[in-house]
Amino acid sequence: MDSQYTVLVVDDDPGILAYLESLLSLDGYRVMTAESGEQALARLNNGVAPDVVVLDVMMPGMDGLATLRHLRDRDPELPVIMLSGVGRTATVVEAMRAGAYDYIDKSFEAEELKLALEKALDRRRLVQEIRELRSQLAEQEQLDPIVGVSPTLQAMKDLLDSVADTDVTVLIEGESGVGKELAARRLHTKSARRRGRWVKVNCAALPPDLLESELFGYEKGAFTGAQKRKLGKFEYADGGTIFLDEIGEMGLPLQAKLLQVLQDREFCRVGGNEPVRVDVRIVCATNRDLRKAVEDKEFREDLYYRLNVVNVRIPPLRERREDIPLLTRYFLHKYVEKYGRGPSEVSDALMAYFLSYDWPGNVRELENLVKRLVILNDERFLFSEFRAKNVTPASPAAVPVAPADPLDQIEIGEKPGEVISLKEIARSAALQAERRMIAAVLRQTNWNRRKAAQLLDISYKTLLYKIRECGLEPN
Ligand SMILES: Nc1ncnc2c1ncn2[C@@H]1O[C@H](COP(=O)(O)OP(=O)(O)OP(=O)(O)O)[C@@H](O)[C@H]1O
Ligand SMILES: [Mg+2]
Missing domain, CATH: 3.40.50.300 (P-loop containing nucleotide triphosphate hydrolases)
Structure with a gap:
C-alpha cells in the first residue's frame, strides 16, 4: 500500500477490536477503534477522519444501523462495511438499503475482510477523483467568459x-x-x-x-x-x-x-x-x-x-460592432496560446474591415477567421477575401472606443463656465473611454486582473496602476 489508510473499527466486543486492530495494522492500515456507536461519532467529532469504517451491527445503545445512518449523514461518500452475526439477513438487507457499502459475516476469513476493505477504498478513490475532475471542469467552464x-x-x-x-x-x-x-x-x-x-x-x-x-x-x-x-x-x-x-x-x-x-x-x-x-x-x-x-x-x-x-x-454581431475589437483580441490570445504562433495583434487596416463587415456567421465567423489568421500568420489573404466580398473598410472615426457616446458623459470642468483646453478635453475623453473599457473587461473576467491585462493588451502593472487611477473597485 503506497499511502497509509485509516480504518475505524466499531464493535462492543473488545476481543474482536483487538483482533482486527492487529490484523489490519499488520496489513499497513492505521487502525482506530471505538467500542460503541456513540464513541465512534465522538471520535469523528474530535477530528478522526477514517477512509473506511468497519461497523458491528449488534451493539448496545446506538446500534449499527443507527450509527450507519449518522455516518452517512456526515459523509455520504465514506464507505462502511457492516459486520453481522450469522443468519441476520433482514438486518443486512436493511443496512445495504441505508447505504452500507458491503457486509461480511462475523465468521469471516481474514482475506475476505481485506478484500472488502480494498474494494471499498478503490471506490472511495474513484469517487474522490470524479469529484475533483468535476470541480476542475466547473472551474474551466467558469473561465469561459461571454x-x-x-x-x-x-x-x-x-x-x-x-x-x-x-x-x-x-x-x-x-x-x-x-x-x-x-x-x-x-x-x-x-x-x-x-x-x-x-x-x-x-x-x-x-x-x-x-x-x-x-x-x-x-x-x-x-x-x-x-x-x-x-x-x-x-x-x-x-x-x-x-x-x-x-x-x-x-x-x-x-x-x-x-x-x-x-x-x-x-x-x-x-x-x-x-x-x-x-x-x-x-x-x-x-x-x-x-x-x-x-x-x-x-x-x-x-x-x-x-x-x-x-x-x-x-x-447579431453587426448590431453591436463595438464588441468586435475586444472579441478579436480575445480570440487572438486564445489561439496564439493554443497554437504557439501567430500575430500579437490585428493591424488597424484589417480591423477597419472587421468593423464594417456584416458577419452573417456572427461571432463564430469572427472566431474562425481569427483562428485562420493565427495559423497562417499572415493578414494578406484576409484582405483579399474582404475585397472579394466587396467590403469597404470603415474609416478610423468609425472605430468605436466605448459602448456609449463618450461625449455625453464627459465632465469638462469642476465649475460651470470653467474654460479648459482642447488638450485637456481629449485627455479627459480618453480617460473616460479607458475607464469604461477597463471596467467592462474586469467585470467580464470577474476581476481576474491578469486575464484582464491580457485582454486589454497592457502589462499587469499598468493595469493595477490604471485601476487605481480610475478609482475602480469590484462591487
Ligand atoms: N460573446 C462571446 N464571447 C466569447 N465567445 C463567444 C461569444 N459569442 C460567441 N462566442 C463563441 O462563438 C462560437 C459560437 O457560439 P455558439 O455556439 O454559442 O453560437 P450559437 O448561437 O449556439 O450558434 P448556432 O446557432 O450556430 O448553434 C463559440 O465558439 C462561442 O464560444
Ligand atoms: Mg448552437
Whole structure:
C-alpha cells in the first residue's frame, strides 16, 4: 500500500477490536477503534477522519444501523462495511438499503475482510477523483467568459445572471453563431445545478422517432431492436440542465409530449406506461422566429409560452460592432496560446474591415477567421477575401472606443463656465473611454486582473496602476 489508510473499527466486543486492530495494522492500515456507536461519532467529532469504517451491527445503545445512518449523514461518500452475526439477513438487507457499502459475516476469513476493505477504498478513490475532475471542469467552464462591451450584451449577461439560479425555463433566440450555447451554459454554470449534468440535445439532428427515444428513452421491446431499456436524455440530466438546441425544428407530435413534461414534470419512456419523474432545468435555443412559427401553426402556442418564460435575445454581431475589437483580441490570445504562433495583434487596416463587415456567421465567423489568421500568420489573404466580398473598410472615426457616446458623459470642468483646453478635453475623453473599457473587461473576467491585462493588451502593472487611477473597485 503506497499511502497509509485509516480504518475505524466499531464493535462492543473488545476481543474482536483487538483482533482486527492487529490484523489490519499488520496489513499497513492505521487502525482506530471505538467500542460503541456513540464513541465512534465522538471520535469523528474530535477530528478522526477514517477512509473506511468497519461497523458491528449488534451493539448496545446506538446500534449499527443507527450509527450507519449518522455516518452517512456526515459523509455520504465514506464507505462502511457492516459486520453481522450469522443468519441476520433482514438486518443486512436493511443496512445495504441505508447505504452500507458491503457486509461480511462475523465468521469471516481474514482475506475476505481485506478484500472488502480494498474494494471499498478503490471506490472511495474513484469517487474522490470524479469529484475533483468535476470541480476542475466547473472551474474551466467558469473561465469561459461571454466577451463584449456593448450595452445590449451587458444587459443580456445581467439577465442571464439574474435568472441563472432559478429553475425557470429560458428561451434563447438569435442568429447562428451569436453565442446562444455559450449563454445557455452560463445559465447552467452559474446555477446550483452546475454539479449536475449539462446535457445538450440538437432537435434538428434526428428524425422525429429517434429524437423521441433520445429524449425520453425506451423500454425493452418498445420496437424491433430495443433489446433492453434505454434511459433518455431527460433522465440522464436529472438534477442538472437539459439544453434543447434548435427547438424550432421539433415536430408537432413531440411538441405535445414536451408540453406534458413541462406541465407535469414527468413522462413515460417510449413503449412504457410507468411515469418517470425528473428534476431538470430546461433551456432552449432557436435561430428561427418562433413567434412566426406559432402564427404559421408549425409550433404550438401553449408550448411557446411554456418555454418562453424568460426570453433572451442575442443580437447579431453587426448590431453591436463595438464588441468586435475586444472579441478579436480575445480570440487572438486564445489561439496564439493554443497554437504557439501567430500575430500579437490585428493591424488597424484589417480591423477597419472587421468593423464594417456584416458577419452573417456572427461571432463564430469572427472566431474562425481569427483562428485562420493565427495559423497562417499572415493578414494578406484576409484582405483579399474582404475585397472579394466587396467590403469597404470603415474609416478610423468609425472605430468605436466605448459602448456609449463618450461625449455625453464627459465632465469638462469642476465649475460651470470653467474654460479648459482642447488638450485637456481629449485627455479627459480618453480617460473616460479607458475607464469604461477597463471596467467592462474586469467585470467580464470577474476581476481576474491578469486575464484582464491580457485582454486589454497592457502589462499587469499598468493595469493595477490604471485601476487605481480610475478609482475602480469590484462591487
Ligand atoms: N460573446 C462571446 N464571447 C466569447 N465567445 C463567444 C461569444 N459569442 C460567441 N462566442 C463563441 O462563438 C462560437 C459560437 O457560439 P455558439 O455556439 O454559442 O453560437 P450559437 O448561437 O449556439 O450558434 P448556432 O446557432 O450556430 O448553434 C463559440 O465558439 C462561442 O464560444
Ligand atoms: Mg448552437
